[in-house]
Amino acid sequence: xxxxxxxxxxxxxxxxxxxxxxxxxxxxxxxxxxxxxxxxxxxxxxxxxxxxxxxxxxxxxxxxxxxxxxxxxxxxxxxxxxxxxxxxxxxxxxxxxxxxxxxxxxxxxxxxxxxxxxxxxxxxxxxxxxxxxxxxxxxxxxxxxxxxxxxxxxxxxxxxxxxxxxxxxxxxxxxxxxxxxxxxxxxxxxxxxxxxxxxxxxxxxxxxxxxxxxxxxxxxxxxxxxxxxxxxx
Amino acid sequence: xxxxxxxxxxxxxxxxxxxxxxxxxxxxxxxxxxxxxxxxxxxxxxxxxxxxxxxxxxxxxxxxxxxxxxxxxxxxxxxxxxxxxxxxxxxxxxxxxxxxxxxxxxxxxxxxxxxxxxxxxxxxxxxxxxxxxxxxxxxxxxxxxxxxxxxxxxxxxxxxxxxxxxxxxxxxxxxxxxxxxxxxxxxxxxxxxxxxxxxxxxxxxxxxxxxxxxxxxxxxxxxxxxxxxxxxxxxxxxxxxxxxxxxxxxxxxxxxxxxxxxxxxxxxxxxxxxxxxxxxxxxxxxxxxxxxxxxxxxxxxxxxxxxxxxxxxxxxxxxxxxxxxxxxxxxxxxxxxxxxxxxxxx
Numbered sequence: 090x091x092x093x094x095x096x097x098x099x100x101x102x103x104x105x106x107x108x109x110x111x112x113x114x115x116x117x118x119x120x121x122x123x124x125x126x127x128x129x130x131x132x133x134x135x136x137x138x139x140x141x142x143x144x145x146x147x148x149x150x151x152x153x154x155x156x157x158x159x160x161x162x163x164x165x166x167x168x169x170x171x172x173x174x175x176x177x178x179x180x181x182x183x184x185x186x187x188x189x190x191x192x193x194x195x196x197x198x199x200x201x202x203x204x205x206x207x208x209x210x211x212x213x214x215x216x217x218x219x220x221x222x223x224x225x226x227x228x229x230x231x232x233x234x235x236x237x238x239x240x241x242x243x244x245x246x247x248x249x250x251x252x253x254x255x256x257x258x259x260x261x262x263x264x265x266x267x268x269x270x271x272x273x274x275x276x277x278x279x280x281x282x283x284x285x286x287x288x289x290x291x292x293x294x295x296x297x298x299x300x301x302x303x304x305x306x307x308x309x310x311x312x313x314x315x316x317x318x319x320x321x322x
Numbered sequence: 323x324x325x326x327x328x329x330x331x332x333x334x335x336x337x338x339x340x341x342x343x344x345x346x347x348x349x350x351x352x353x354x355x356x357x358x359x360x361x362x363x364x365x366x367x368x369x370x371x372x373x374x375x376x377x378x379x380x381x382x383x384x385x386x387x388x389x390x391x392x393x394x395x396x397x398x399x400x401x402x403x404x405x406x407x408x409x410x411x412x413x414x415x416x417x418x419x420x421x422x423x424x425x426x427x428x429x430x431x432x433x434x435x436x437x438x439x440x441x442x443x444x445x446x447x448x449x450x451x452x453x454x455x456x457x458x459x460x461x462x463x464x465x466x467x468x469x470x471x472x473x474x475x476x477x478x479x480x481x482x483x484x485x486x487x488x489x490x491x492x493x494x495x496x497x498x499x500x501x502x503x504x505x506x507x508x509x510x511x512x513x514x515x516x517x518x519x520x521x522x523x524x525x526x527x528x529x530x531x532x533x534x535x536x537x538x539x540x541x542x543x544x545x546x547x548x549x550x551x552x553x554x555x556x557x558x559x560x561x562x563x564x565x566x567x568x569x570x571x572x573x574x575x576x577x578x579x580x581x582x583x584x585x586x587x588x589x590x591x592x593x594x595x596x597x598x599x600x601x602x603x604x605x606x607x608x609x610x611x612x613x614x615x616x617x618x619x620x621x622x623x624x625x626x627x628x629x630x631x632x633x634x635x636x637x638x639x640x641x642x643x644x645x646x647x648x649x650x651x652x653x654x655x656x657x658x659x660x661x662x663x664x665x666x667x668x
Binding site for chain 1: 364365366369371372374375377378379381382383385386396411412415416417418419420421422423424426427428648649650651652653
């Protein structure tokens with residue numbers, strides 16, 4: 090069985106190929122080019138390197154949000170296009186679950202943080218028992234609320250994600266339990282984690298059709314929040 | 323005759339998600355459009371983030387429907403043509419990303435298409451005899467360009483708007499006189515009941531340019547007129563304001579266009595874009611072209627507004643010239659006419 094993993098929810102573009110419990114390829118970039126310029130060329134590179142027949146894949150696992158709206162849509166449209174042409178389903182992996190899965194096996198609590206601007210983070214809280222267990226569903230909330238929750242849980246915690254360095258000072262100030270920060274190679278979104286966790290969800294039958302997939306934004310658009318108004322000329 | 327060429331067109335540059343299958347650049351086998359206009363009407367104009375979200379929800383369904391209505395499968399398609407600019411970047415990226423992934427997974431070659439070149443090419447669909455060279459006025463909510471089509475895929479911009487696009491002026495004036503969004507069709511309709519000579523609005527001129535357009539002065543003149551009425555406590559006639567405003571826009575468009583056509587020795591003139599579906603504009607061009615012995619072309623209204631058949635038509639002529647785009651094709655919100663992001667393989 091083969092699953093393509095895709096993650097373009099943040100600054101990182103990631104593509105991976107999972108085959109029967111093995112990561113055949115895992116390609117990550119974090120560079121100034123847009124995901125529109127990187128994601129598909131990276132998949133093309135993997136296809137060539139692993140002599141992959143695209144028709145042999147079983148599903149596409151995607152970091153389904155939250156994240157950068159544009160990044161999520163580039164990933165979603167790519168996954169949907171692949172699913173359409175190959176007639177294969179999509180496995181929607183919540184972005185924060187994919188990120189937490191980087192730390193599989195730790196006995197600590199895992200708290201991935203993505204900078205969501207407007208004084209908020211996209212965050213979730215997880216542990217492993219032995220598989221991923223959700224302690225706090227992924228949400229768009231103030232970082233202080235997440236840290237309150239971490240203190241309330243009262244167990245040692247690992248922070249990771251692009252929000253961790255942004256809020257380092259607040260974390261050091263507020264967190265009352267033992268905490269550490271994941272190192273560089275574990276701190277970013279990983280398409281290999283998305284594909285591996287996606288394989289578990291696939292086995293559980295958690296798939297959607299390519300036509301039905303849409304990102305989870307966790308936020309309404311600004312216009313919807315503000316409501317209809319008379320636009321000035 | 324060589325084998326038929328089928329092009330799948332995909333368009334998502336603004337608020338329509340569209341896909342179409344076109345045979346040999348001229349014969350439309352399907353033309354599927356999901357319009358979001360009702361969603362945006364609430365906000366008085368297109369909200370980019372809402373548009374992008376809706377595109378992602380609908381893109382596969384629209385493409386699937388266009389293939390099934392054409393009675394073909396992806397394996398029958400020779401090329402995928404997708405709009406990659408100009409337009410709203412988030413909206414464009416949905417169509418571009420989906421088209422690239424479909425091209426990648428199916429092996430069907432990809433052709434990136436300029437949205438305005440698409441509008442111009444809408445004229446090929448219903449006018450089988452039309453061939454370059456001709457001149458085309460493209461007027462829509464986002465664009466007002468006068469373009470010389472020298473050959474298939476070869477364009478020279480003769481004039482552009484210096485401020486508002488013609489369609490934008492229609493939308494703004496429609497809002498100001500209480501007609502709502504979208505302004506073009508509403509002004510067209512109510513103008514039929516109004517007196518186009520009731521109010522004399524200025525004809526926009528651009529200093530130092532022979533053919534360029536300007537509509538912001540006209541828009542201000544309408545607003546000043548309305549303010550004046552309010553100050554004096556007088557009512558104004560929606561129909562008269564609409565008709566007089568529309569007459570001013572049309573006169574400028576026709577006058578600049580036909581002067582340019584004459585100066586360039588052009589014998590065929592076409593219009594395109596959403597504003598080209600305006601009935602008075604068509605009639606004015608029809609009369610003016612006839613008087614000057616210029617053959618006049620226009621697409622039917624459904625092919626004037628955003629659609630993917632026009633993208634497939636433009637894509638066809640690029641495809642047969644051997645033009646191909648790569649998997650790194652990116653959305654370019656300010657893409658210039660004639661700008662290319664690909665290579666010729668023939």
